[in-house]
Amino acid sequence: MSLPNINPTTTKSWKSLEEHFKTFKDVHMKDLFAKDSNRANKFTIKWEDFYVDFSKNRITEETFKYLLQLADEVKLKEAIKSQFSGEIINKTEGRAVLHAALRAPEDASFKVDGINVIPEVFKVKQKIESFTNEVVNGYRKGFTGQAFTDIVNIGIGGSDLGPAMVVDSLKYYKNRLTTHFVSNVDGDHVNGIIKNLNPETTLFVIVSKTFTTQETLSNANTIKEWFLKSAEEKDIAKHFVAVSTNISKVKAFGVDENNVFPMWDWVGGRFSLWSAVGLSISLAIGYKNFDALLKGANKMDEHFKSEDFSSNIPAVLALISIWYNNFFKAESEAVIPYSQYLNQFATYLQQGIMESNGKSIDRNGNTIDYQTGTIIWGEPGTNSQHAFFQLIHQGTKLIPADFIGFTTSLYGNEDHQDKLISNFLAQTEALLNGKTKEEVIAEGTDEKIIPFKVFEGNKPTNTIFINKLTPESLGKLIAMYEHKIFVQGIIWNIFSYDQFGVELGKQLATKILQEFKNNSNNEHDSSTVNLLNYYKKAAE
Numbered sequence: 001m002s003l004p005n006i007n008p009t010t011t012k013s014w015k016s017l018e019e020h021f022k023t024f025k026d027v028h029m030k031d032l033f034a035k036d037s038n039r040a041n042k043f044t045i046k047w048e049d050f051y052v053d054f055s056k057n058r059i060t061e062e063t064f065k066y067l068l069q070l071a072d073e074v075k076l077k078e079a080i081k082s083q084f085s086g087e088i089i090n091k092t093e094g095r096a097v098l099h100a101a102l103r104a105p106e107d108a109s110f111k112v113d114g115i116n117v118i119p120e121v122f123k124v125k126q127k128i129e130s131f132t133n134e135v136v137n138g139y140r141k142g143f144t145g146q147a148f149t150d151i152v153n154i155g156i157g158g159s160d161l162g163p164a165m166v167v168d169s170l171k172y173y174k175n176r177l178t179t180h181f182v183s184n185v186d187g188d189h190v191n192g193i194i195k196n197l198n199p200e201t202t203l204f205v206i207v208s209k210t211f212t213t214q215e216t217l218s219n220a221n222t223i224k225e226w227f228l229k230s231a232e233e234k235d236i237a238k239h240f241v242a243v244s245t246n247i248s249k250v251k252a253f254g255v256d257e258n259n260v261f262p263m264w265d266w267v268g269g270r271f272s273l274w275s276a277v278g279l280s281i282s283l284a285i286g287y288k289n290f291d292a293l294l295k296g297a298n299k300m301d302e303h304f305k306s307e308d309f310s311s312n313i314p315a316v317l318a319l320i321s322i323w324y325n326n327f328f329k330a331e332s333e334a335v336i337p338y339s340q341y342l343n344q345f346a347t348y349l350q351q352g353i354m355e356s357n358g359k360s361i362d363r364n365g366n367t368i369d370y371q372t373g374t375i376i377w378g379e380p381g382t383n384s385q386h387a388f389f390q391l392i393h394q395g396t397k398l399i400p401a402d403f404i405g406f407t408t409s410l411y412g413n414e415d416h417q418d419k420l421i422s423n424f425l426a427q428t429e430a431l432l433n434g435k436t437k438e439e440v441i442a443e444g445t446d447e448k449i450i451p452f453k454v455f456e457g458n459k460p461t462n463t464i465f466i467n468k469l470t471p472e473s474l475g476k477l478i479a480m481y482e483h484k485i486f487v488q489g490i491i492w493n494i495f496s497y498d499q500f501g502v503e504l505g506k507q508l509a510t511k512i513l514q515e516f517k518n519n520s521n522n523e524h525d526s527s528t529v530n531l532l533n534y535y536k537k538a539a540e
């Protein structure tokens, strides 16, 4: 079996969707709701502690039927099987894509080159667990015999965004340790963090799948130098641990062999928080909570693998997004969590979604003539209501949005929770219905400003209502978006698991850095030459 290779625009369902779309331009969702009192029930999926209402979309049963046909025609079922069976679906890098194996139960089997990887996964999980317990309980000590108080995760991209987002999102569950994240090569980032730290009680977790990333190695070296101002070389073993596939480079850096947490090339960086890359998560909230996060993701994996596409949450969300991206030509999508703790969620998703599906070459190596990768952005409600919601409500662009909310608040403050959720519900209602000219007039509005107060409505949203923000529900939510990414990559017929687009800038930066060092000049365009000279002069 190999990954299907079908240009979506050549399918029957795509043609049906094109025709169907022509009849759809003037359809207002308000009328669809008026016509069918059962619409909300028809377009809602209830699963475990998730309530996913996708009825506030510009779709009818006919649209949904064609979208589901599209999933069949591009052979989505087969593609899911290919992924879960450990096939080399990341063809351009010659790798399997098995982040789902990281959260599978011990009796599962995920084979890479005929070998089940689960025993190896569990060996590392056990190492994460015992290491976490030793640090959290204060048994593992620093070079002056004190327990650790602070953890610093040094990594970037997938080695930073996932752990940073989860630690922040689950801070309600945090233990006595304080976790920091250093990612940017901007020296102000690392210096700003270490200046407040005590080297005697700080544990550094260097996370880099390749252990060649400029930012991470620079930050790790800067921290090592700072550490050695108060400690000796032999103390490094007590304070530095590393997560990587590149064991020899880790050792060369000075990390003790026992402090290396391996990962595997069948885990993509942006899908790696479930591996030892999530060590900082485990340290911050305890292993049990980390494991619950994994269990949640595993439940979503099972749902995605086995559920019919018509009630399969990631598949449905992916298909609806295709409808807007490829037919309505929507340029971006917003993710609006009604939880301040999910502040970093959209930033995290940006890497997952845009690094995976920001591709313009299909699986045959040909240039694509349809739109792929959605642009993703967002901020928590209610803050975002007071910032960019104006444009979603009354701007010229169509911005489909996912609204994510929790029925129960963590601290149980009902007054705030009712206010939060009334906003959560009111916004999607307002985006759906808008406000007509007649309604504006009826409010006694001054005639001169009537047009400015009209809301067209008809703005699509998905409501993802979850019982409570817990490690398990967050695991489900993240995995939901991971699978949405997969489905869209399959439909667009692209390779979602490489990221060659980030290489060129890195190569040129290395060249320019060399020029700074040698005080030499390579050939550049005139703009870059001017900028280089401007910087050199300023830095003199």
Ligand SMILES: O=P(O)(O)OC[C@H]1O[C@H](O)[C@H](O)[C@@H](O)[C@@H]1O
Residues within 6 Å of the ligand: 156, 157, 158, 159, 207, 208, 209, 210, 211, 212, 213, 216, 269, 270, 355, 499, 502
């Ligand atoms: O974990 P590392 O090997 O240090 O890589 C960190 C990041 O850098 C690269 O530029 C990739 O674009 C990311 O996908 C990756 O997560």
